[in-house]
Amino acid sequence: MLYPDGWALAENPNRLFFFNTLADLLRGDLWQWVSQQELGRHLYIYPERFLVIGLGTTNWPERMGEVMVTGTVGAPNFQWANPEYPYRVQSIKDGVFPWIQLAVLDPKSELECTLERIQDLHGALMERFRQEGIDRCAVSIEAVTSRVEYTLTYRIPKTGFDLTVPAGKGEYVRGFQEEARSKWVFHGIYVDESLAPGCGVPPGQPLLLAGYNRDTFNGGLIRLARVHSAKVRYYPIYRHEVIKSDLAITDVRLHEERMSVEVRNQGGLTAEHVKVRLTLPDTRRELEAVLPRVKPGDEVTVRFTVKKSSSDRSLMVVLDPEEQIQETERSNNRVEMKQGLLGW
Incomplete structure (x- = not known):
């Protein structure tokens, strides 16, 4: 507190x-x-x-x-x-x-x-x-x-x-x-x-x-x-x-070929240049977006267009993949989904 x-x-x-x-x-x-x-x-x-x-x-x-x-x-x-x-x-x-x-x-x-x-x-x-x-x-x-x-x-x-x-x-x-x-x-x-x-x-x-x-x-x-x-x-x-920033993935939603990722700053500092990386490891594909700024308490939606291949069995979303932002907590920066989960 x-x-x-x-x-x-x-x-x-x-x-x-x-x-x-x-x-x-x-x-x-x-x-x-x-x-x-x-x-x-x-x-x-x-x-x-x-x-x-x-x-x-x-x-x-x-x-x-x-x-x-x-x-x-x-x-x-x-x-x-x-x-x-x-x-x-x-x-x-x-x-x-x-x-x-x-x-x-x-x-x-x-x-x-x-x-x-x-x-x-x-x-x-x-x-x-x-x-x-x-x-x-x-x-x-x-x-x-x-x-x-x-x-x-x-x-x-x-x-x-x-x-x-x-x-x-x-x-x-x-x-x-x-x-x-x-x-x-x-x-x-x-x-x-x-x-x-x-x-x-x-x-x-x-x-x-x-x-x-x-x-x-x-x-x-x-x-x-x-x-x-x-x-x-x-x-x-x-x-x-x-007091630091604390970026977290709070929700991931899939609908057909569209993915929405909710990113929330749960900490006390503004974070800027926040990278959001979507990885499909089976087909070795990566998509990346950058959030210019996320203020304390703000929640921001990142949208990706994902064309799924029959070879894709899993996907991973990671915040700040290079760990440039020294946050209070990093365990909430990653979400992994496997085939059949939440419509994937």
């Missing part, structure tokens, strides 16, 4: 939602997404005063960029780090996100600390969270820095790319560094490595931070931050949920 019930909300209000996962995005899963407007509808159950902190990316071709979400449920602020010159962070209102993770937080749950003369902000924060027994939290930081290294994402190929090959990164992301004493704002999500696989968090990246220089508005995904001083606000999170 996407929304917590009233009791759970009162007892443990802080929640973390993963709309798709970073691990699947890096494998090339750009085929499912959530819009900025749809995110607002996911949050309607929460009080407008609750805080939101999140980060993700857009699916805009060759200019994906990093996204930071701040503000409140009633007035969220989506900021996008533009990967085109002059590389500045700006507000957006029409974002489409193939991956975004968003925390909803009761302001009363805020914890606070200060840090001084830290050579590795990520490492210092993770050590503190572990010492306090926090396995999930959102964090917001105001810092005076001496060095910041960050990246901006241009594109992610739909075949995915290997983060372990440094030479391959240059085609997709651009690195920057700033060594002057500066004022930065950072926002991020921490997920302990014990929970990371179930959340689709890549190994070795339990704390993701994005941020920007408060004077120049340059910023992106933070790789390293050295700080003179920092004021840290963090919010422990008690529950999380991974």
Whole structure:
């Protein structure tokens, strides 16, 4: 269930939602997404005063960029780090996100600390969270820095790319560094490595931070931050949920030489470029259709003209046969019919 019930909300209000996962995005899963407007509808159950902190990316071709979400449920602020010159962070209102993770937080749950003369902000924060027994939290930081290294994402190929090959990164992301004493704002999500696989968090990246220089508005995904001083606000999170699309074949109907296949999206993300493949294995024939888009809750009919041969004993219908869309469930993507079943 996407929304917590009233009791759970009162007892443990802080929640973390993963709309798709970073691990699947890096494998090339750009085929499912959530819009900025749809995110607002996911949050309607929460009080407008609750805080939101999140980060993700857009699916805009060759200019994906990093996204930071701040503000409140009633007035969220989506900021996008533009990967085109002059590389500045700006507000957006029409974002489409193939991956975004968003925390909803009761302001009363805020914890606070200060840090001084830290050579590795990520490492210092993770050590503190572990010492306090926090396995999930959102964090917001105001810092005076001496060095910041960050990246901006241009594109992610739909075949995915290997983060372990440094030479391959240059085609997709651009690195920057700033060594002057500066004022930065950072926002991020921490997920302990014990929970990371179930959340689709890549190994070795339990704390993701994005941020920007408060004077120049340059910023992106933070790789390293050295700080003179920092004021840290963090919010422990008690529950999380991974939200994806879930495509299913709900019905197959045959009438003479016409076949209708009903496809329903039972998940929470829009899926696009959904292939539907009809195979007649005995005569080695294949027919294929592509659904441009299937929104959550929508059901779409695909129609094929099938001229049956006397040699055909079975047929098979498969959704997303190349498994490009990393859904919550794949067992409902296939239907096989044999001669004599439903008029076949």
